[in-house]
Amino acid sequence: MSSDSPILYETPEPGIARIVLNRPAARNAQDTRMLYALNDAFDRAVAEDGVKVIILASTGPHFSAGHDLREADPFGNMAGERPVGTWGGLGSQASERRYAREMEIYLGLSERWRNLSKPTIAQVQGKCIAGGLMLAWPCDIIVASEDAEFLDNTLTMGAMGVEFFVHPWEMGARKAKEHLFTAEPISAQEALAIGMVNKVVPRDALAEATLEMARKIARMPMLALKLAKEAVNNAQDAQGRVQAMRTAFALHQLTHAQNEQVFGMLVDPTLMKPAFTEKL
Numbered sequence: 001m002s003s004d005s006p007i008l009y010e011t012p013e014p015g016i017a018r019i020v021l022n023r024p025a026a027r028n029a030q031d032t033r034m035l036y037a038l039n040d041a042f043d044r045a046v047a048e049d050g051v052k053v054i055i056l057a058s059t060g061p062h063f064s065a066g067h068d069l070r071e072a073d074p075f076g077n078m079a080g081e082r083p084v085g086t087w088g089g090l091g092s093q094a095s096e097r098r099y100a101r102e103m104e105i106y107l108g109l110s111e112r113w114r115n116l117s118k119p120t121i122a123q124v125q126g127k128c129i130a131g132g133l134m135l136a137w138p139c140d141i142i143v144a145s146e147d148a149e150f151l152d153n154t155l156t157m158g159a160m161g162v163e164f165f166v167h168p169w170e171m172g173a174r175k176a177k178e179h180l181f182t183a184e185p186i187s188a189q190e191a192l193a194i195g196m197v198n199k200v201v202p203r204d205a206l207a208e209a210t211l212e213m214a215r216k217i218a219r220m221p222m223l224a225l226k227l228a229k230e231a232v233n234n235a236q237d238a239q240g241r242v243q244a245m246r247t248a249f250a251l252h253q254l255t256h257a258q259n260e261q262v263f264g265m266l267v268d269p270t271l272m273k274p275a276f277t278e279k280l
Contacts (some may be wrong), residue, residue, distance in 0.1 A: 006034035015218035017045040024060025029068035057123040064132030106163035114138035134164040149185040158268030165248030
């Protein structure tokens with residue numbers, strides 16, 4: 001992949017692939033092109049027989065600022081420029097088109113990445129905001145720098161949580177409610193204490209610490225790794241995770257519909273005010 005690609009693909013050592021989010025000027029915010037390029041990179045890593053473990057990293061000071069709200073939607077309008085009650089002039093078709101698209105590129109891709117047949121490690125530094133959680137959380141292991149912060153601030157936008165709604169499994173029910181209700185960030189150390197990340201290291205040691213974790217995993221038999229991952233994922237699914245997330249996704253879409261009706265856009269326009277965005 002070229003250096004201007006939103007995703008870079010590296011093989012730092014035998015048995016290890018490293019996929020790198022590469023939109024540092026946009027704080028690695030996810031547009032549609034990035035998400036599909038990331039999916040292609042995961043496909044490549046899974047298909048390569050020599051790869052046993054996959055690292056997801058990012059360039060720049062921040063892991064990901066979430067969805068790129070500056071991106072034109074699939075029908076050609078910027079996030080804050082839709083007429084009230086429509087999406088690109090599609091009228092009543094807008095909600096169903098949006099539902100299908102977000103089901104595919106947000107819930108669908110994140111769920112697919114969670115269930116990849118090879119172990120994955122997220123290497124997280126700086127801010128990991130909203131949609132950024134939907135990149136880190138599907139990974140099997142998270143190694144974070146001491147300055148990492150995790151935040152789902154979607155309630156401030158009039159939504160009820162990100163589309164890949166795995167909060168109760170990542171942080172427990174009560175902490176999930178506190179985090180969503182207050183939109184306060186979770187520090188790396190707090191994330192470690194509640195079991196949301198596996199390891200916290202100094203920023204300058206992050207890449208090597210993640211590689212060392214990958215080396216340990218890469219020593220294991222591939223089939224045993226695959227089956228162990230499947231067993232743990234199935235244990236969560238047996239608790240009702242899949243159905244709960246589908247319900248949450250439908251509720252997320254309801255908030256979009258409400259915001260479009262009230263504000264003429266998918267999110268509460270408070271998000272667009274500099275006084276708010278400067279705090280992120």
